[in-house]
Amino acid sequence: MDALTIHEAAEITDWSPRMLRYIERAGLIEPQRSGAGYRLYGPAELQRLRTLRELVTRFDIGLGEVGFAQRLRSDADLAVAIDDWLEAKPRRPQHVPAADWLRWEQDKHSKLLALAGAATHA
Amino acid sequence: MDALTIHEAAEITDWSPRMLRYIERAGLIEPQRSGAGYRLYGPAELQRLRTLRELVTRFDIGLGEVGFAQRLRSDADLAVAIDDWLEAKPRRPQHVPAADWLRWEQDKHSKLLALAGAATHA
DNA sequence: CAAACCTTGACACGCCTCTGGTAAGGTTCA
DNA sequence: TGAACCTTACCAGAGGCGTGTCAAGGTTTG
Numbered sequence: 001m002d003a004l005t006i007h008e009a010a011e012i013t014d015w016s017p018r019m020l021r022y023i024e025r026a027g028l029i030e031p032q033r034s035g036a037g038y039r040l041y042g043p044a045e046l047q048r049l050r051t052l053r054e055l056v057t058r059f060d061i062g063l064g065e066v067g068f069a070q071r072l073r074s075d076a077d078l079a080v081a082i083d084d085w086l087e088a089k090p091r092r093p094q095h096v097p098a099a100d101w102l103r104w105e106q107d108k109h110s111k112l113l114a115l116a117g118a119a120t121h122a
Numbered sequence: 123m124d125a126l127t128i129h130e131a132a133e134i135t136d137w138s139p140r141m142l143r144y145i146e147r148a149g150l151i152e153p154q155r156s157g158a159g160y161r162l163y164g165p166a167e168l169q170r171l172r173t174l175r176e177l178v179t180r181f182d183i184g185l186g187e188v189g190f191a192q193r194l195r196s197d198a199d200l201a202v203a204i205d206d207w208l209e210a211k212p213r214r215p216q217h218v219p220a221a222d223w224l225r226w227e228q229d230k231h232s233k234l235l236a237l238a239g240a241a242t243h244a
Numbered sequence: 245c246a247a248a249c250c251t252t253g254a255c256a257c258g259c260c261t262c263t264g265g266t267a268a269g270g271t272t273c274a
Numbered sequence: 275t276g277a278a279c280c281t282t283a284c285c286a287g288a289g290g291c292g293t294g295t296c297a298a299g300g301t302t303t304g
Contacts, residue, residue, distance in 0.1 A: 005249075005250075006250075006251095007249080007250090016293075016294080018292090018293060018294065018295085019292075019293070021251095021252090022291090022292070022293080034250095034301095036250075036251085036300075036301055036302085037250080037251060037252095037300085037301090038249090038250055038251075038301080038302095039250085039251090047210075048207070048210060048211075051207055051210070052207065055203055055204065055207050058203070059197075059199075059200050059203065061190075061200075062291070062292080063291080063292080064290085064291070065190050066204065066207070066208075068183075068187050068190060068191075069190075069194065069204045069205075069208060070208055072191065072194075073205075073208060075181075077181075078181050078183075081177055081180070081181065082177065082188065082191045083191075083195075085170075085173055085174065085177050085188070086188075086191060086192055086195060088169075088170060088173070089170075127279075127280075128279095128280075128281095129279080129280090138263075138264080139280095140262095140263065140264065140265085141262080141263070141264095143281095143282095144261090144262070144263080156271095156280090158270075158271055158272085158280075158281085159270085159271090159280080159281060159282095160271080160272095160279090160280055160281075161280085161281090184261070184262080185261085185262080186260090186261070186262095
């Protein structure tokens with residue numbers, strides 16, 4: 001059998017068995033199960049566990065962050081909504097050509113100005 | 123003067139003054155300051171506050187998430203690293219026999235398996 | 245069969261987030 | 275000047291995260 005049990009996987013990836021279950025519950029790494037329900041970690045999962053550790057320590061992020069990034073790529077509505085909101089910052093992204101930026105910015109403004117107008121009192 | 127104080131801005135955006143300060147500390151919306159240090163919210167900030175509220179309630183996310191998305195677009199290294207990790211997700215097609223899958227995995231992660239190889243026992 | 249695994253569920257603890265307060269002190273303006 | 279704002283800096287409390295541990299019970303295997 002080319003798969004490790006949770007304790008074995010934990011040992012060689014330097015996580016604890018507890019954390020392996022936690023990572024699974026976070027939807028990050030979901031190993032196969034044996035007939036009796038035992039978790040079975042194959043080479044791919046082991047590698048992913050190692051790189052996950054490197055990822056979170058290198059950038060000092062949490063598993064929740066990684067899960068959110070995962071959600072971001074599976075939920076297009078969310079990705080678009082957040083991107084729009086961040087884009088609306090009064091800072092011009094460097095990778096957008098000036099002409100495109102301007103036209104896009106005008107579109108956006110026309111939509112928002114109707115709502116924003118009422119707020120300018122003193 | 124075309125700018126609101128924190129209490130005024132809070133009232134019309136349906137946040138609390140406390141949360142406006144919190145949102146600022148989270149790096150999401152940083153209003154101008156008056157000479158004496160008073161926060162001054164202009165139309166752009168007010169609109170951004172409203173859309174922020176809609177964003178977090180619609181998708182049930184936290185300010186931390188929005189801040190993380192912001193970090194994601196300003197830190198290319200982070201974005202690439204997370205994207206790579208998510209891309210490497212092992213989706214094992216059910217119709218592929220185990221032996222083929224294993225070889226495919228080895229091709230894909232050939233250099234990584236050198237590290238993982240020691241683990242395949244049991 | 246018994247040891248040594250595995251499973252889920254729960255309690256616990258420290259730290260962070262979100263949100264509301266309050267206190268001590270500076271600013272604005274009638 | 276005094277009321278009514280504003281500022282920062284704390285305390286507080288519920289809830290989530292990261293982690294360990296323990297209990298009750300199923301599985302595997304010598």
